[in-house]
Amino acid sequence: MAEKPRLRVPSEAKKGDIIQIKTLMSHVMETGFRKDEAGKPIPREIINSFVCTFNGHEVFRADLEPAISANPYFEFTVKVEDSGTFAFAWVDDNGTVTTAEQGITVS
Amino acid sequence: MSSLTRRSALLLGAGMTLTLVAVDNSMATPAEADAEIAKFTGGKAAESGKIAIDLPEIAENGNTVPLAIKVDSPMTTDDYVSEIRVIGDANPNPGIVRFHLTPMSGRAEAATRIRLGGTGTVTVLAKTSTGKLYAERKVVKVTVGGCGG
Numbered sequence: 705m706a707e708k709p710r711l712r713v714p715s716e717a718k719k720g721d722i723i724q725i726k727t728l729m730s731h732v733m734e735t736g737f738r739k740d741e742a743g744k745p746i747p748r749e750i751i752n753s754f755v756c757t758f759n760g761h762e763v764f765r766a767d768l769e770p771a772i773s774a775n776p777y778f779e780f781t782v783k784v785e786d787s788g789t790f791a792f793a794w795v796d797d798n799g800t801v802t803t804a805e806q807g808i809t810v811s
Numbered sequence: 812m813s814s815l816t817r818r819s820a821l822l823l824g825a826g827m828t829l830t831l832v833a834v835d836n837s838m839a840t841p842a843e844a845d846a847e848i849a850k851f852t853g854g855k856a857a858e859s860g861k862i863a864i865d866l867p868e869i870a871e872n873g874n875t876v877p878l879a880i881k882v883d884s885p886m887t888t889d890d891y892v893s894e895i896r897v898i899g900d901a902n903p904n905p906g907i908v909r910f911h912l913t914p915m916s917g918r919a920e921a922a923t924r925i926r927l928g929g930t931g932t933v934t935v936l937a938k939t940s941t942g943k944l945y946a947e948r949k950v951v952k953v954t955v956g957g958c959g960g
Contacts, residue, residue, distance in 0.1 A: 722917035735926075737903050758915065765911040766923070771902050773875040773924040773957070780910075783886075783917030 709792065713806045717784050721810075725756065725764075726779045729794050729802065735770035751776055753795040759788035784810050838928055844900035848946075851896045851936050857946035864935050864949045865922075873927040873957030882919035882937045882945060886912075892919035894938040901931025901953070926957035 712726040729751065736748025748770065756764040764780045776794070787810045794802045865879035884892045891914045897907040910921045919937070927933070930952045937945040 763913050763915045767909040769906045771907040771926045773926055777924050779922035781918045781920050
């Protein structure tokens with residue numbers, strides 16, 4: 705997965721604000737239920753975990769199953785009290801971890 | 812909010828009957844979905860009226876159906892929604908996704924895009940840090956299933 709995940713995180717917020725975060729990750733999310741042209745099952749390969757941390761504390765996590773659409777998209781909220789960094793990690797069935805980071809200034 | 816006319820309710824009913832006939836063995840049954848629900852609730856009764864599910868009534872493409880969930884919760888360190896579980900009875904596996912929230916979430920909200928293999932019921936369950944259980948369901952009619960074949 706060479707493509708970078710897309711993030712939408714506000715760059716600034718006021719202390720105590722509840723901000724919205726949106727993430728989009730490129731991934732086929734192969735369910736394992738499909739068959740190829742020869743009738744052989746195509747092995748499952750999905751992102752099974754997504755975690756967002758803020759300054760090292762977990763704020764949001766999702767356990768994904770094959771019923772999540774290709775290119776998994778998530779939208780969630782975070783209440784920010786301090787400036788800091790959001791770190792995002794997507795883990796797929798092969799153990800490949802894709803990470804991204806984005807900072808926010810809280811005044 | 813849900814403005815089902817008599818006609819569309821009838822149509823929806825007719826569509827569901829047809830799909831039930833066409834469902835093959837690879838789809839999870841309502842019983843399997845119920846078992847997955849019981850795994851989350853531990854058999855305890857769940858309160859309704861606390862969860863708002865935003866899902867289309869008719870999804871033309873089951874490959875990507877937008878799902879947004881809002882749970883009524885103060886989201887304080889003493890009382891917050893810690894877990895949201897989404898379960899469907901029209902996919903090969905009943906499990907769809909599980910969200911873990913924290914008091915830092917601010918609001919008990921999450922949105923994603925899901926696959927639905929056919930017309931069926933989507934159940935959303937939520938657990939609070941105080942041990943309360945909430946549940947809500949929504950029927951979605953799917954025109955083209957999203958599980959490949």
